[in-house]
Amino acid sequence: DAGITQSPRHKVTETGTPVTLRCHQTENHRYMYWYRQDPGHGLRLIHYSYGVKDTDKGEVSDGYSVSRSKTEDFLLTLESATSSQTSVYFCAITPGLAGGHEQFFGPGTRLTVL
């Protein structure tokens, strides 16, 4: 699956604690994305990156920050987790081959905030 891994795969945490999710890719793709998936909402973009240290906000970025200090890693941080951030988080990459913009997704991280 395009060499994308996410860690941890499952996490339970308490309200107010910081949480960092990691997305790692092995193929040096430029574009990386973080989504959250909730029932009835499909996939919503949180943040994305178009290169090392180049990131931008998506439609649901409040309460989240990201960092990309290396091409292969894209970190998503919840500075102070809230119950509304209980969700499944997917990382994705775009290889951008031959003008295509298809995205390939990691296996997801299921986060529960108590």
Place this chain on the structure above:
Amino acid sequence: GQQVMQIPQYQHVQEGEDFTTYCNSSTTLSNIQWYKQRPGGHPVFLIQLVKSGEVKKQKRLTFQFGEAKKNSSLHITATQTTDVGTYFCAGADTGTASKLTFGTGTRLQVTL
């Protein structure tokens, strides 16, 4: 901002029946993509449509992009139990081809 609506939310068919899901965008799209997500899995890319009026087929799946590049459809002929899952469309606004807005998805259930 851009909105992508998808209908129906859920459809239950018997194996062998056809299935169609529709996707409508509030803005003109540069491209539209379709993804399938099996229960408990991650979204998997199916196809990308770029041209106005484009039609593409993958075995029993037929994808269409509207003339105005604001709507799309996925039609499955003679469904099989392996088609079970949620189908998402995802549209890219003109000028932001790598940033997608996903529809809410159509969950397909197929029974024998």
